Amino acid sequence: MAGVDQLNQVFFDGVAEGQLRIQQCGDCGAYQFYPRVVCKLCGSEHVHWKVASGRGQVASFSVVRRGVSADFAAPYIVALIELEEGVTMMSHVVDVDPNQVISGMAVTLTFRTVGGADIRPVFIPASKS
Numbered sequence: 001m002a003g004v005d006q007l008n009q010v011f012f013d014g015v016a017e018g019q020l021r022i023q024q025c026g027d028c029g030a031y032q033f034y035p036r037v038v039c040k041l042c043g044s045e046h047v048h049w050k051v052a053s054g055r056g057q058v059a060s061f062s063v064v065r066r067g068v069s070a071d072f073a074a075p076y077i078v079a080l081i082e083l084e085e086g087v088t089m090m091s092h093v094v095d096v097d098p099n100q101v102i103s104g105m106a107v108t109l110t111f112r113t114v115g116g117a118d119i120r121p122v123f124i125p126a127s128k129s
């Protein structure tokens with residue numbers, strides 16, 4: 001059975017290749033994110049990796065108006081994104097006026113360096129993609 005560090009490695013290898021990788025259970029079909037060694041729904045060990053479509057919507061969000069460092073220039077948007085596969089992930093919404101963001105807004109995956117750090121999966125308004 002793969003360890004959690006190995007699971008994270010698969011995820012970050014995907015990011016490096018411009019893919020958002022999530023897991024799907026081979027037994028019950030459920031998707032899950034973050035990566036786990038077993039299916040969170042049925043406990044099956046037959047989880048495998050899929051490349052997410054990159055389409056989703058803003059489930060909820062918070063506008064951070066005070067930056068913590070020069071690399072995190074405020075305002076920026078921290079959001080819970082619900083992917084069309086049904087999983088949610090914490091991310092950022094970029095290339096949008098914070099006043100234009102609403103819950104339920106359609107977003108599309110892209111990749112950016114966040115906070116001067118590594119490339120991360122983030123989201124832009126679907127209308128811009």
Ligand SMILES: [Zn+2]
Nearest residue numbers: 025028039042
């Ligand atoms: Zn399952």
